[in-house]
Amino acid sequence: MNFLSPAWLWSLLSLVPIIAVYFLKVRPRRKPTNAYFLWEKILAEKQSAALFRKLRDLLSLILLILVAAAIAFALARPQIAVDDERDLLIVIDVSASMEAADKSSVSRLDLARDKAKSLVRAMNGSKRMAVATISDSLDFSTHLSDSPKDLLEAIDEMAVRAAPLRDEAVKSLSAFSLSGDEASHRVILITDGCGDLSELPEGVEVIQIESAGKNLGVTAADLQWIPGRPESASLFVKISSSYSEVKSVEMELRHQDTGVLSKLAELQVKPGMGEGVTFEIDSMDPGPWVLELKHEDSLSSDNLVNLALNPQRPIRVQVDADDPYFFQRCIESFALSGGLLVPGGGAGSLTVAVGKAPKVGSALVFSPSGKSSFWKSVGDPVAVGVVEVVKKGHPVIEHTDLSGVAFEGAKQIELPEGAVVIAESDDRVPLIYKVQTAEQTVVVINLDPSAANFFLSPWFPVLVYDAAIHLAGREVKLASIYPVGAELDLLEASSVTSPSGEALRTGEKVRLTELGVYQASLAGQNWWVGSGLLSETESLLEPREDLREALDLASGHPVPVWLLILALCAVLVETLLYHRRKAG
Amino acid sequence: MSEQSLTDPAFIKRLESLYLLARRVLGGTLQADRKSTKKGAGITFADYAEYNFGDDYRAIDWRVYARFDQLVIKLFELEEDATVYLLLDSSRSMESKFFSAKQLLAALGYIGLNCLDRVAVYSLADSLQPLLDPSRGRAKVLPFLRSLEEAPTFGSDTNFTTCARTFQARHRKKGMVMVVSDFLYPNGFEEGLKFLQWHGHDVFCLQIHDEKDLSCDWKGDVEIQCVETDKREKVTVTRREVDSYEKAMADWNESLKKECSRRGIGLGVTTDKVPFDEVIQGILRRGGLVT
Numbered sequence: 089m090n091f092l093s094p095a096w097l098w099s100l101l102s103l104v105p106i107i108a109v110y111f112l113k114v115r116p117r118r119k120p121t122n123a124y125f126l127w128e129k130i131l132a133e134k135q136s137a138a139l140f141r142k143l144r145d146l147l148s149l150i151l152l153i154l155v156a157a158a159i160a161f162a163l164a165r166p167q168i169a170v171d172d173e174r175d176l177l178i179v180i181d182v183s184a185s186m187e188a189a190d191k192s193s194v195s196r197l198d199l200a201r202d203k204a205k206s207l208v209r210a211m212n213g214s215k216r217m218a219v220a221t222i223s224d225s226l227d228f229s230t231h232l233s234d235s236p237k238d239l240l241e242a243i244d245e246m247a248v249r250a251a252p253l254r255d256e257a258v259k260s261l262s263a264f265s266l267s268g269d270e271a272s273h274r275v276i277l278i279t280d281g282c283g284d285l286s287e288l289p290e291g292v293e294v295i296q297i298e299s300a301g302k303n304l305g306v307t308a309a310d311l312q313w314i315p316g317r318p319e320s321a322s323l324f325v326k327i328s329s330s331y332s333e334v335k336s337v338e339m340e341l342r343h344q345d346t347g348v349l350s351k352l353a354e355l356q357v358k359p360g361m362g363e364g365v366t367f368e369i370d371s372m373d374p375g376p377w378v379l380e381l382k383h384e385d386s387l388s389s390d391n392l393v394n395l396a397l398n399p400q401r402p403i404r405v406q407v408d409a410d411d412p413y414f415f416q417r418c419i420e421s422f423a424l425s426g427g428l429l430v431p432g433g434g435a436g437s438l439t440v441a442v443g444k445a446p447k448v449g450s451a452l453v454f455s456p457s458g459k460s461s462f463w464k465s466v467g468d469p470v471a472v473g474v475v476e477v478v479k480k481g482h483p484v485i486e487h488t489d490l491s492g493v494a495f496e497g498a499k500q501i502e503l504p505e506g507a508v509v510i511a512e513s514d515d516r517v518p519l520i521y522k523v524q525t526a527e528q529t530v531v532v533i534n535l536d537p538s539a540a541n542f543f544l545s546p547w548f549p550v551l552v553y554d555a556a557i558h559l560a561g562r563e564v565k566l567a568s569i570y571p572v573g574a575e576l577d578l579l580e581a582s583s584v585t586s587p588s589g590e591a592l593r594t595g596e597k598v599r600l601t602e603l604g605v606y607q608a609s610l611a612g613q614n615w616w617v618g619s620g621l622l623s624e625t626e627s628l629l630e631p632r633e634d635l636r637e638a639l640d641l642a643s644g645h646p647v648p649v650w651l652l653i654l655a656l657c658a659v660l661v662e663t664l665l666y667h668r669r670k671a672g
Numbered sequence: 673m674s675e676q677s678l679t680d681p682a683f684i685k686r687l688e689s690l691y692l693l694a695r696r697v698l699g700g701t702l703q704a705d706r707k708s709t710k711k712g713a714g715i716t717f718a719d720y721a722e723y724n725f726g727d728d729y730r731a732i733d734w735r736v737y738a739r740f741d742q743l744v745i746k747l748f749e750l751e752e753d754a755t756v757y758l759l760l761d762s763s764r765s766m767e768s769k770f771f772s773a774k775q776l777l778a779a780l781g782y783i784g785l786n787c788l789d790r791v792a793v794y795s796l797a798d799s800l801q802p803l804l805d806p807s808r809g810r811a812k813v814l815p816f817l818r819s820l821e822e823a824p825t826f827g828s829d830t831n832f833t834t835c836a837r838t839f840q841a842r843h844r845k846k847g848m849v850m851v852v853s854d855f856l857y858p859n860g861f862e863e864g865l866k867f868l869q870w871h872g873h874d875v876f877c878l879q880i881h882d883e884k885d886l887s888c889d890w891k892g893d894v895e896i897q898c899v900e901t902d903k904r905e906k907v908t909v910t911r912r913e914v915d916s917y918e919k920a921m922a923d924w925n926e927s928l929k930k931e932c933s934r935r936g937i938g939l940g941v942t943t944d945k946v947p948f949d950e951v952i953q954g955i956l957r958r959g960g961l962v963t
């Protein structure tokens with residue numbers, strides 16, 4: 089054992105006056121009596137008590153010495169010597185499963201916090217420590233500190249996040265340096281073991297919180313319009329259960345804004361990962377929806393999910409060609425299958441044209457000719473040998489194998505300023521390019537679709553569809569719900585608002601961090617996106633068994649605290665003995 | 673003269689009042705009128721006895737001879753003085769109530785001397801010390817009071833039995849023995865009282881207590897010290913010890929009462945807080961110390 093403040097050991101010298109005071113204190117008062125012989129008779133009957141009285145005085149002296157010594161040693165801050173002097177990082181799992189509570193309403197996070205605080209108190213500032221939380225990401229709550237107070241406050245402020253424990257976050261436990269030296273810190277992870285811990289780095293030690301509890305929750309869900317059936321939607325829900333028996337659960341689906349209850353069902357949930365069930369619901373309105381399981385269990389955050397049913401917004405496509413037949417059939421076939429492309433004109437519609445671009449609106453133009461602001465000049469036909477993709481992965485050609493497209497009827501084209509070439513021939517003849525002006529966006533495909541039977545090519549509808557989606561800004565097809573922690577590609581969104589009303593930064597991927605409904609503005613239209621826990625590892629509350637246990641960790645109250653408690657107990661006993669000396 | 677003085681005129685005046693009360697209550701001759709049971713040449717017929725050779729023939733009752741043809745002589749009471757012996761416990765345990773005891777003794781002695789009784793006063797502790805040789809008459813009052821006033825406590829113990837034997841060795845003549853004491857004798861009081869009574873004395877006891885002796889208000893650790901022997905003992909006094917002491921004291925006093933009752937010894941009990949006049953008046957009005 090060593091002492092952090094050994095100078096306080098000099099306070100043991102206070103034992104000298106304490107012992108002196110003791111001998112003065114225990115001298116009893118002298119009382120003369122006229123009936124001493126009567127007292128002799130009384131005292132003769134309690135001979136055994138005399139021995140206790142002598143021992144009691146000795147005990148008092150021992151207690152006084154003990155109190156003074158305990159206080160002196162406590163002030164000297166003794167510490168049990170440990171070989172490991174590395175800095176310590178305590179990481180507490182705050183994923184959704186840590187909210188689970190047992191019958192005494194103590195949650196796993198409460199247990200983890202108590203354990204962490206016990207470690208901090210045991211160290212008592214003898215080494216530097218930092219605390220962090222982990223769920224879908226690793227977040228530091230403090231920097232390295234030897235102040236137990238700061239660390240304890242940070243631990244108290246930790247709260248459960250409605251997010252699963254992700255492997256990316258777990259992997260990152262080895263990807264940082266606390267103080268610049270990789271070998272200078274030790275990482276302790278306090279977790280319940282539920283979550284994706286398959287990528288737990290070597291060297292990370294685990295303190296596993298054990299807590300019983302059964303739970304069932306929604307691990308997958310979707311809400312989509314049924315094609316061809318206006319105002320009808322299909323609800324898919326999958327519920328996983330850690331109960332050992334079949335549970336009957338009431339499920340509600342209601343509109344978040346109007347509160348209208350659209351579906352109420354009694355589900356029989358079997359143990360384990362569920363198989364999923366689908367409901368077809370009529371008279372559905374677009375908007376945010378809430379799916380709730382009416383069931384009391386260990387984890388409540390997976391009993392409620394928010395689903396988005398966005399309005400059906402088909403892309404109207406009109407055809408401007410001398411021979412529109414194949415184009416129209418193509419559009420109509422898309423309308424019949426999914427309803428995304430529908431024939432029609434008017435404001436906001438797309439135009440599929442041959443030869444010339446429309447004066448307004450976005451357009452897909454095949455076989456440019458004549459004069460247009462979207463090409464400077466159109467020359468003679470050229471033969472196209474090898475097609476080279478300039479913009480790999482461009483949405484217009486994302487699903488098209490251009491090597492299978494015969495660019496018959498391609499012509500020499502002089503491009504306008506700002507045109508983006510997507511594909512060209514080996515002679516640098518632009519074959520597919522895009523021009524965007526302030527009012528219009530046009531994709532030009534430099535081929536004659538009627539030549540080489542392109543209408544019959546399987547790439548024809550694919551090109552038309554992808555170009556139409558790209559021109560309408562609909563590359564991003566949003567699902568009804570995403571798990572918390574997922575990243576959405578909303579680069580084109582002009583605004584994104586979180587469920588709590590916070591305006592998120594646009595122009596970058598959006599990470600879903602809250603439960604609820606997000607709102608995004610894309611191409612002038614508002615879209616909803618739901619987020620939920622949707623995690624089987626979190627909902628089933630089944631911990632891993634093979635985690636590396638942390639060893640050689642001091643916990644509990646530090647030695648000085650125990651010494652002070654001992655001193656206090658000794659003071660109490662001496663107070664009782666003193667009271668007996670004075671008051672009998 | 674101070675309040676603690678027995679020769680103070682005010683005190684003597686109180687004694688005089690008590691004497692006057694005694695005269696009224698006990699009835700009144702100035703002559704000592706305690707009759708002896710001895711038969712002698714008095715004038716009061718006491719009894720008949722058979723005539724034996726050598727008896728005084730003038731005492732023969734001829735009428736009885738004429739009637740019964742039997743020679744008998746008359747016996748007459750012998751009137752003589754009885755001595756009042758006052759024994760004052762002067763052991764150190766009496767220190768706290770010594771003056772009260774002296775006042776009581778002074779009153780008893782004053783009445784006795786004024787009634788022309790022969791009065792002798794002794795101090796008793798571990799030995800018997802004379803305070804006043806047998807004396808009679810008013811002229812002896814002041815000397816009596818002075819010697820009583822000057823009497824100190826003494827001795828390293830109280831041995832009543834030894835003192836009783838010493839007393840008897842000095843005074844074979846029977847009399848009235850009044851013991852003024854707290855009767856807190858380590859060796860007991862039974863033997864002494866029995867000894868005195870066996871030798872024919874009329875024994876009366878007047879027990880005087882210090883009120884503090886009857887109860888105990890100590891608490892916690894104390895070192896009790898015997899005022900006579902200076903023995904000491906450390907003890908932790910709790911409620912239990914207090915109760916034990918008070919019971920022991922009550923039992924002791926009760927045993928004195930029973931012993932006196934059994935032996936027909938008059939007993940009076942008082943404390944140092946009760947004025948001596950009241951005590952004496954009470955005794956006189958009751959007609960003496962009752963058994």
